[in-house]
């Protein structure tokens with residue numbers, strides 16, 4: 001969530017749109033950082049439970065993100081943080097007949113008024129780097145390169161992966177995302193030298 005806050009401030013994001021509400025954990029976390037959050041869930045049961053538990057600044061929607069995304073985006077009035085996490089995940093989750101709607105979600109974002117200025121974060125990057133294992137149907141999931149191409153087809157976004165999240169942002173936020181990724185790498189690999197430190201040493 002530190003990256004979400006930094007992107008909010010850098011890009012002037014006015015709210016957040018989530019796909020895949022599940023039990024509402026990320027909707028609640030987003031609601032602490034954004035004035036308003038829309039969240040879309042395909043499972044009627046999960047939608048009903050989450051709807052009664054999320055804070056007042058979260059609007060829960062029931063249906064497939066592939067269908068609802070355009071009408072939900074119509075309700076917002078500024079660039080958004082899109083948290084794309086709506087896919088079949090086994091257990092009580094929905095979507096087994098069409099496991100991964102992410103390409104439709106990105107299309108809806110790109111066709112909207114706010115596509116160019118918004119940040120698009122896709123959770124569970126590992127599921128696009130290698131196909132998800134059975135019983136998932138791998139043919140229903142785009143490969144990472146197909147998703148990255150889609151994320152860059154309409155707007156010139158900077159695309160990378162940080163902490164199992166595909167991050168696609170307007171190019172003006174590139175340095176911010178790079179700084180965050182370097183900080184994460186420093187924490188994960190103490191002693192790792194920053195690229196800028198190496199460049200400075202070579203210039204001495």
Ligand SMILES: C[S@@+](CC[C@H](N)C(=O)[O-])C[C@H]1O[C@@H](n2cnc3c(N)ncnc32)[C@H](O)[C@@H]1O
Pocket residue numbers: 019020021022023024025026027040041042043046063064065066085086087088089092093094095099101
């Ligand atoms: C990985 S979970 C989401 C986790 C959630 N963001 C959280 O805070 O813990 C994926 C969710 O997406 C839902 N889902 C699957 N296909 C969907 C679709 N087409 N539209 C909306 N939600 C979908 C599933 O029912 C499941 O609840």
